[in-house]
Amino acid sequence: KRPAGAPDRNLARPVTKVGVVGAGLMASQLALLFARRLQVPVVMMDIDQERVDKGVGYVRAEVDKLLSKKRISADAANRAKALVTGSVSKQAFADADFVIEAVFEELAVKKQVFAEVEAIVSPECILATNTSSLSVTAMADGLRHPERLLGFHFFNPVAVMPLLEVVRAPQTDDAVLATAFELAKALKKTAVLVKDAPAFVVNRILLRLMGEVIAAFDEGTPPDVADSALRPMGLPMSPFTLSAMVGLPVAQHVQESLHAGFGDRFPVSGNLKKLIDNGVKTLWVPGPDGVPVIPAETLSLMS
Ligand code: 3HC
Numbered sequence: 001k002r003p004a005g006a007p008d009r010n011l012a013r014p015v016t017k018v019g020v021v022g023a024g025l026m027a028s029q030l031a032l033l034f035a036r037r038l039q040v041p042v043v044m045m046d047i048d049q050e051r052v053d054k055g056v057g058y059v060r061a062e063v064d065k066l067l068s069k070k071r072i073s074a075d076a077a078n079r080a081k082a083l084v085t086g087s088v089s090k091q092a093f094a095d096a097d098f099v100i101e102a103v104f105e106e107l108a109v110k111k112q113v114f115a116e117v118e119a120i121v122s123p124e125c126i127l128a129t130n131t132s133s134l135s136v137t138a139m140a141d142g143l144r145h146p147e148r149l150l151g152f153h154f155f156n157p158v159a160v161m162p163l164l165e166v167v168r169a170p171q172t173d174d175a176v177l178a179t180a181f182e183l184a185k186a187l188k189k190t191a192v193l194v195k196d197a198p199a200f201v202v203n204r205i206l207l208r209l210m211g212e213v214i215a216a217f218d219e220g221t222p223p224d225v226a227d228s229a230l231r232p233m234g235l236p237m238s239p240f241t242l243s244a245m246v247g248l249p250v251a252q253h254v255q256e257s258l259h260a261g262f263g264d265r266f267p268v269s270g271n272l273k274k275l276i277d278n279g280v281k282t283l284w285v286p287g288p289d290g291v292p293v294i295p296a297e298t299l300s301l302m303s
Contacts, residue, residue, distance in 0.1 A: 003181060005168075005193035011178035013124065018042045019099035021113050023055025023086060026130060027102040029158035032059045035083040036076075037187045042084050043092045052086035059084045062159075090120050098183065100128040100152055105253040107134050111142060118144055126176050128152035129167075132250055133199035133257035137169040147173035150180055153200060154189075156246050164189035169196045198261030203254050207266065211255060213239040214269045217302065223283060223294055244282035252276055271302045 002009070018034045020027050023046035035042045044055045060081055067077040085092075093099050099121060101113050114127055121127075127149045129139055140146035151167025164184050168177055177193075184191035194200045199207060209230075216226040227240045243251040252273065258266035275283075278301050287293035 003191050003193060006181040006191075007174040007178040009178055009182055011175040012182040013097065013126075013175060013179045015098045015126075015179065015183060016040050017096045017098075019093035019096040019117070019121075020044045021090075021099065021101035021117065022046055022103040023051045024102065025058070026154070026156070026158070028055040028058040028062075029156075030100060030102055030130065030154065031055065031084050032062055032080065033154075033158050033187055035059075035080050036072075038183075039079070040083065043096070044084065044086045045090055045092055046086070046088065049088055052088055056084060056086040090116055093117055093121050093125075096121060096125055098126045098128065098179070100130055102130040105132060105134065105250060107138055110134065110139050114139065114143060114149065124148075126150070126179055128180070130154055132203055132246075133254040135169075135198070136167045136196045137171070140169055140171055146171045148176055150176055151194075151196065151200070152180060152183075153202075155202070162188075162190045163202065164191045165194045165200050165202060166191050167194055167196050167200055198257045199254050204258060207251075207254050207258055210239045210243060210251065211258075211266060211269070214272055215267065218269055218271050223299070223302065227283075240283045244284070248272060248276050248281065274301050 015038065017040055018038065020031045020042060023044045027044060031042045031044045044052060046052045046055060063077045063080050066072045067074065099117050101110060103109055103113055110129060110131065117127065123145055125148065129136060129151050130153055131151060132153065136149065136151040140149040143149060150169065150172045151165065153165040153167060155161035155163055166180050166184065181191055198204070213226050213230065217223040223240065227238045231238055237245065255266060255268045255272065259268045275298065280298055280301065283294050283298060285293060285295055
Protein backbone atom coordinates (compact mmCIF):
# COMPACT_ATOMS: atom_id res chain seq x y z
CA LYS A 1 0.00 0.00 0.00
CA ARG A 2 1.29 3.45 -0.90
CA PRO A 3 1.84 5.68 2.15
CA ALA A 4 -0.52 8.65 2.39
CA GLY A 5 0.74 11.58 0.36
CA ALA A 6 3.45 9.61 -1.48
CA PRO A 7 3.79 10.64 -5.14
CA ASP A 8 3.53 8.14 -8.04
CA ARG A 9 6.28 5.55 -7.54
CA ASN A 10 7.09 5.65 -11.28
CA LEU A 11 8.74 9.00 -10.63
CA ALA A 12 11.33 7.37 -8.36
CA ARG A 13 14.94 7.34 -9.50
CA PRO A 14 17.41 4.51 -8.87
CA VAL A 15 19.92 4.84 -6.02
CA THR A 16 23.20 3.10 -6.80
CA LYS A 17 25.55 4.82 -4.37
CA VAL A 18 24.92 6.52 -1.04
CA GLY A 19 26.98 9.19 0.71
CA VAL A 20 26.74 9.77 4.46
CA VAL A 21 28.07 13.05 5.84
CA GLY A 22 29.40 12.41 9.33
CA ALA A 23 30.81 9.27 10.90
CA GLY A 24 29.34 9.56 14.38
CA LEU A 25 26.97 7.05 15.95
CA MET A 26 23.87 8.03 13.96
CA ALA A 27 25.80 8.32 10.69
CA SER A 28 27.41 4.91 11.22
CA GLN A 29 24.07 3.27 11.97
CA LEU A 30 22.69 4.82 8.77
CA ALA A 31 25.65 3.62 6.70
CA LEU A 32 25.14 0.07 7.91
CA LEU A 33 21.40 0.13 7.23
CA PHE A 34 21.85 1.48 3.68
CA ALA A 35 24.57 -1.02 2.84
CA ARG A 36 22.69 -4.02 4.21
CA ARG A 37 19.30 -3.20 2.77
CA LEU A 38 20.20 -1.57 -0.55
CA GLN A 39 23.34 -3.58 -1.28
CA VAL A 40 25.00 -0.52 -2.83
CA PRO A 41 28.30 1.17 -1.96
CA VAL A 42 28.04 3.59 0.95
CA VAL A 43 30.76 6.11 1.69
CA MET A 44 30.95 7.85 5.05
CA MET A 45 32.74 11.18 5.16
CA ASP A 46 34.03 13.13 8.15
CA ILE A 47 36.55 15.88 8.86
CA ASP A 48 39.46 13.69 9.94
CA GLN A 49 40.71 10.15 9.46
CA GLU A 50 40.28 9.26 13.13
CA ARG A 51 36.53 9.94 13.03
CA VAL A 52 36.18 8.14 9.70
CA ASP A 53 38.03 5.09 11.03
CA LYS A 54 35.85 5.07 14.14
CA GLY A 55 32.67 5.14 12.02
CA VAL A 56 33.82 2.36 9.70
CA GLY A 57 35.02 0.42 12.76
CA TYR A 58 31.56 0.72 14.33
CA VAL A 59 29.94 -0.69 11.17
CA ARG A 60 32.33 -3.64 11.11
CA ALA A 61 31.78 -4.38 14.79
CA GLU A 62 27.98 -4.28 14.35
CA VAL A 63 28.24 -6.64 11.37
CA ASP A 64 30.36 -9.01 13.49
CA LYS A 65 27.69 -8.91 16.21
CA LEU A 66 25.01 -9.82 13.66
CA LEU A 67 27.20 -12.65 12.43
CA SER A 68 27.83 -14.00 15.92
CA LYS A 69 24.07 -13.95 16.57
CA LYS A 70 23.65 -15.83 13.26
CA ARG A 71 21.43 -13.03 11.98
CA ILE A 72 23.37 -12.87 8.72
CA SER A 73 25.50 -15.28 6.70
CA ALA A 74 29.28 -14.97 6.47
CA ASP A 75 28.86 -13.93 2.82
CA ALA A 76 26.38 -11.19 3.67
CA ALA A 77 28.65 -9.97 6.48
CA ASN A 78 31.64 -9.74 4.16
CA ARG A 79 29.54 -7.98 1.53
CA ALA A 80 28.21 -5.42 4.04
CA LYS A 81 31.73 -4.71 5.31
CA ALA A 82 33.06 -4.28 1.77
CA LEU A 83 30.22 -1.92 0.81
CA VAL A 84 30.92 0.60 3.59
CA THR A 85 34.00 2.75 3.12
CA GLY A 86 35.18 6.04 4.60
CA SER A 87 36.73 9.20 3.24
CA VAL A 88 37.88 12.59 4.49
CA SER A 89 36.93 14.20 1.18
CA LYS A 90 33.50 15.09 -0.16
CA GLN A 91 34.89 14.19 -3.62
CA ALA A 92 33.97 10.63 -2.65
CA PHE A 93 30.32 11.67 -3.20
CA ALA A 94 30.91 12.64 -6.87
CA ASP A 95 28.99 9.63 -8.23
CA ALA A 96 26.44 9.27 -5.39
CA ASP A 97 22.70 9.55 -6.12
CA PHE A 98 21.66 10.05 -2.49
CA VAL A 99 23.61 11.90 0.20
CA ILE A 100 22.31 12.06 3.76
CA GLU A 101 23.82 14.17 6.50
CA ALA A 102 23.95 13.33 10.20
CA VAL A 103 26.26 16.06 11.47
CA PHE A 104 26.01 18.51 14.37
CA GLU A 105 22.48 19.87 14.95
CA GLU A 106 23.11 23.44 13.88
CA LEU A 107 21.45 25.03 10.88
CA ALA A 108 24.54 26.95 9.74
CA VAL A 109 26.69 23.79 9.89
CA LYS A 110 24.19 21.78 7.88
CA LYS A 111 23.76 24.54 5.28
CA GLN A 112 27.51 24.72 4.85
CA VAL A 113 27.70 20.93 4.44
CA PHE A 114 25.01 20.91 1.75
CA ALA A 115 26.58 23.86 -0.12
CA GLU A 116 29.88 21.95 -0.26
CA VAL A 117 28.22 18.66 -1.24
CA GLU A 118 26.19 20.38 -3.95
CA ALA A 119 29.38 21.65 -5.54
CA ILE A 120 30.50 18.05 -6.07
CA VAL A 121 27.45 15.89 -6.80
CA SER A 122 25.40 15.66 -10.01
CA PRO A 123 22.31 17.93 -10.36
CA GLU A 124 20.04 14.89 -9.86
CA CYS A 125 21.65 13.70 -6.62
CA ILE A 126 19.14 13.82 -3.76
CA LEU A 127 20.19 15.53 -0.54
CA ALA A 128 18.64 14.38 2.72
CA THR A 129 18.94 15.56 6.28
CA ASN A 130 18.49 13.40 9.35
CA THR A 131 17.85 16.46 11.49
CA SER A 132 15.76 15.88 14.62
CA SER A 133 14.10 19.25 14.68
CA LEU A 134 15.57 21.90 12.38
CA SER A 135 13.73 23.48 9.46
CA VAL A 136 14.28 21.59 6.20
CA THR A 137 12.96 24.61 4.29
CA ALA A 138 15.61 26.85 5.87
CA MET A 139 18.27 24.24 5.11
CA ALA A 140 17.35 24.25 1.41
CA ASP A 141 17.46 28.03 1.23
CA GLY A 142 20.49 29.08 -0.82
CA LEU A 143 21.01 25.74 -2.57
CA ARG A 144 21.32 25.77 -6.36
CA HIS A 145 18.70 23.02 -6.49
CA PRO A 146 16.58 23.44 -3.35
CA GLU A 147 13.98 21.03 -4.79
CA ARG A 148 16.37 18.11 -4.24
CA LEU A 149 16.44 18.40 -0.43
CA LEU A 150 14.17 16.60 2.00
CA GLY A 151 14.14 15.36 5.57
CA PHE A 152 14.75 11.64 6.18
CA HIS A 153 14.48 11.31 9.93
CA PHE A 154 15.40 7.99 11.55
CA PHE A 155 15.04 6.94 15.17
CA ASN A 156 17.56 5.47 17.55
CA PRO A 157 18.54 2.61 17.43
CA VAL A 158 18.24 2.78 13.64
CA ALA A 159 18.52 -0.98 13.14
CA VAL A 160 15.53 -1.63 15.38
CA MET A 161 13.12 1.32 15.22
CA PRO A 162 10.68 0.84 12.33
CA LEU A 163 9.58 4.44 11.78
CA LEU A 164 10.97 6.95 9.32
CA GLU A 165 9.67 10.51 9.06
CA VAL A 166 9.89 11.79 5.48
CA VAL A 167 9.84 15.56 5.66
CA ARG A 168 8.54 17.46 2.69
CA ALA A 169 9.45 21.13 2.48
CA PRO A 170 7.42 23.38 0.15
CA GLN A 171 10.09 23.21 -2.54
CA THR A 172 10.71 19.44 -2.40
CA ASP A 173 10.24 17.87 -5.83
CA ASP A 174 7.81 14.96 -6.41
CA ALA A 175 10.52 12.76 -7.96
CA VAL A 176 12.70 13.32 -4.89
CA LEU A 177 9.85 12.37 -2.61
CA ALA A 178 8.93 9.32 -4.70
CA THR A 179 12.56 8.14 -4.54
CA ALA A 180 12.56 8.64 -0.77
CA PHE A 181 9.49 6.44 -0.34
CA GLU A 182 10.94 3.69 -2.56
CA LEU A 183 14.16 3.89 -0.54
CA ALA A 184 12.22 3.62 2.72
CA LYS A 185 10.55 0.47 1.43
CA ALA A 186 13.90 -1.06 0.46
CA LEU A 187 15.23 -0.13 3.92
CA LYS A 188 12.21 -1.92 5.45
CA LYS A 189 11.09 1.17 7.31
CA THR A 190 7.56 2.44 7.74
CA ALA A 191 7.65 5.88 6.17
CA VAL A 192 5.22 8.62 7.11
CA LEU A 193 5.03 11.91 5.27
CA VAL A 194 5.23 14.87 7.64
CA LYS A 195 5.22 18.61 7.19
CA ASP A 196 8.25 20.73 7.85
CA ALA A 197 7.40 21.95 11.36
CA PRO A 198 9.64 22.28 14.46
CA ALA A 199 10.67 18.75 15.54
CA PHE A 200 8.19 17.32 12.96
CA VAL A 201 5.70 14.96 14.66
CA VAL A 202 7.36 12.24 16.75
CA ASN A 203 9.89 14.38 18.61
CA ARG A 204 7.25 17.00 19.24
CA ILE A 205 5.07 14.45 21.01
CA LEU A 206 7.99 12.67 22.67
CA LEU A 207 9.44 15.94 23.98
CA ARG A 208 6.12 16.85 25.53
CA LEU A 209 6.42 13.71 27.65
CA MET A 210 10.15 13.97 28.33
CA GLY A 211 9.91 17.74 28.77
CA GLU A 212 7.36 17.29 31.56
CA VAL A 213 9.60 14.74 33.31
CA ILE A 214 12.52 17.17 33.06
CA ALA A 215 10.27 20.05 34.20
CA ALA A 216 9.20 17.99 37.23
CA PHE A 217 12.78 17.69 38.40
CA ASP A 218 13.49 21.32 37.47
CA GLU A 219 10.68 22.09 39.93
CA GLY A 220 12.17 19.96 42.68
CA THR A 221 10.86 16.42 42.19
CA PRO A 222 13.86 14.13 42.72
CA PRO A 223 15.02 12.93 39.28
CA ASP A 224 14.79 9.25 40.18
CA VAL A 225 11.18 9.73 41.27
CA ALA A 226 10.30 11.69 38.12
CA ASP A 227 11.98 9.10 35.93
CA SER A 228 10.68 5.95 37.55
CA ALA A 229 7.11 7.25 37.88
CA LEU A 230 6.55 6.46 34.21
CA ARG A 231 8.04 2.95 34.24
CA PRO A 232 4.80 1.16 35.12
CA MET A 233 3.22 2.65 31.99
CA GLY A 234 5.01 0.07 29.87
CA LEU A 235 7.41 2.42 28.14
CA PRO A 236 10.32 0.48 26.62
CA MET A 237 12.79 2.89 28.23
CA SER A 238 12.55 5.37 31.08
CA PRO A 239 12.66 9.01 29.89
CA PHE A 240 16.20 9.62 31.18
CA THR A 241 17.56 6.40 29.71
CA LEU A 242 16.04 7.42 26.40
CA SER A 243 17.53 10.91 26.57
CA ALA A 244 20.90 9.35 27.42
CA MET A 245 20.59 7.07 24.37
CA VAL A 246 19.73 9.86 21.95
CA GLY A 247 22.23 12.15 23.69
CA LEU A 248 21.46 14.98 26.09
CA PRO A 249 22.61 17.65 23.57
CA VAL A 250 20.20 16.27 20.95
CA ALA A 251 17.38 16.38 23.50
CA GLN A 252 18.34 19.97 24.24
CA HIS A 253 18.40 20.95 20.55
CA VAL A 254 14.93 19.51 20.09
CA GLN A 255 13.72 21.47 23.12
CA GLU A 256 15.23 24.66 21.68
CA SER A 257 13.63 24.15 18.24
CA LEU A 258 10.25 23.51 19.83
CA HIS A 259 10.65 26.52 22.09
CA ALA A 260 11.54 28.72 19.09
CA GLY A 261 8.50 27.44 17.22
CA PHE A 262 5.88 27.22 19.96
CA GLY A 263 7.13 29.44 22.80
CA ASP A 264 6.25 28.61 26.38
CA ARG A 265 4.34 25.46 25.42
CA PHE A 266 7.84 23.95 25.18
CA PRO A 267 10.15 25.43 27.82
CA VAL A 268 13.89 24.85 27.72
CA SER A 269 15.25 23.11 30.83
CA GLY A 270 17.89 25.00 32.79
CA ASN A 271 18.98 21.76 34.44
CA LEU A 272 19.48 20.01 31.12
CA LYS A 273 21.73 22.87 29.99
CA LYS A 274 23.72 22.73 33.24
CA LEU A 275 24.27 18.99 32.88
CA ILE A 276 25.39 19.29 29.25
CA ASP A 277 27.70 22.24 30.02
CA ASN A 278 29.31 20.08 32.70
CA GLY A 279 29.86 17.18 30.32
CA VAL A 280 27.25 14.85 31.84
CA LYS A 281 26.39 12.19 29.25
CA THR A 282 23.96 10.08 31.19
CA LEU A 283 22.09 10.52 34.44
CA TRP A 284 22.31 6.93 35.55
CA VAL A 285 25.37 4.85 36.30
CA PRO A 286 25.24 1.23 37.44
CA GLY A 287 25.23 1.16 41.23
CA PRO A 288 25.80 -1.66 43.71
CA ASP A 289 23.63 -4.69 42.89
CA GLY A 290 23.17 -3.36 39.33
CA VAL A 291 20.55 -0.85 40.48
CA PRO A 292 21.07 2.41 38.55
CA VAL A 293 22.00 5.43 40.65
CA ILE A 294 22.48 9.11 39.92
CA PRO A 295 26.03 10.16 40.93
CA ALA A 296 26.15 12.71 43.75
CA GLU A 297 28.16 15.14 41.53
CA THR A 298 25.38 15.04 38.91
CA LEU A 299 22.74 15.64 41.55
CA SER A 300 24.70 18.58 42.90
CA LEU A 301 24.61 20.24 39.45
CA MET A 302 20.83 20.34 39.47
CA SER A 303 19.00 23.06 41.27
N1 3HC B 1 21.78 -1.28 17.68
C1 3HC B 1 21.39 -2.41 17.07
N2 3HC B 1 20.53 -3.28 17.62
C2 3HC B 1 20.05 -2.98 18.84
C3 3HC B 1 20.42 -1.84 19.56
C4 3HC B 1 21.33 -0.97 18.92
N3 3HC B 1 21.73 0.16 19.51
N4 3HC B 1 19.78 -1.83 20.76
C5 3HC B 1 19.03 -2.94 20.79
N5 3HC B 1 19.20 -3.63 19.64
C6 3HC B 1 18.59 -4.90 19.28
C7 3HC B 1 19.14 -5.98 20.18
O1 3HC B 1 20.36 -6.46 19.68
C8 3HC B 1 18.04 -7.00 20.12
O2 3HC B 1 18.17 -7.73 18.89
P1 3HC B 1 18.18 -9.33 18.91
O3 3HC B 1 16.74 -9.69 19.14
O4 3HC B 1 18.68 -9.67 17.54
O5 3HC B 1 19.08 -9.77 20.00
C9 3HC B 1 16.77 -6.16 19.99
O6 3HC B 1 17.18 -4.86 19.54
C10 3HC B 1 16.05 -6.00 21.33
O7 3HC B 1 17.00 -5.48 22.26
P2 3HC B 1 17.07 -5.87 23.82
O8 3HC B 1 16.46 -7.23 24.00
O9 3HC B 1 18.45 -5.63 24.29
O10 3HC B 1 16.27 -4.76 24.57
P3 3HC B 1 14.79 -4.26 24.48
O11 3HC B 1 13.82 -5.34 24.23
O12 3HC B 1 14.65 -3.41 25.69
O13 3HC B 1 14.75 -3.30 23.21
C11 3HC B 1 14.94 -1.12 22.37
C12 3HC B 1 15.67 -2.27 23.01
C13 3HC B 1 14.31 -1.56 21.04
C14 3HC B 1 15.99 -0.04 22.10
C15 3HC B 1 13.79 -0.59 23.32
O14 3HC B 1 14.33 -0.35 24.60
C16 3HC B 1 13.11 0.66 22.80
O15 3HC B 1 12.25 0.61 21.93
N6 3HC B 1 13.47 1.82 23.39
C17 3HC B 1 12.88 3.13 22.98
C18 3HC B 1 13.59 3.62 21.78
C19 3HC B 1 13.03 4.92 21.28
O16 3HC B 1 12.02 5.43 21.73
N7 3HC B 1 13.71 5.50 20.28
C20 3HC B 1 13.34 6.78 19.73
C21 3HC B 1 14.22 7.81 20.31
S1 3HC B 1 13.89 9.41 19.65
C22 3HC B 1 14.90 9.55 18.32
O17 3HC B 1 15.72 8.73 18.03
C23 3HC B 1 14.70 10.75 17.48
C24 3HC B 1 15.89 11.64 17.50
O18 3HC B 1 15.65 12.69 16.57
C25 3HC B 1 16.20 12.23 18.85
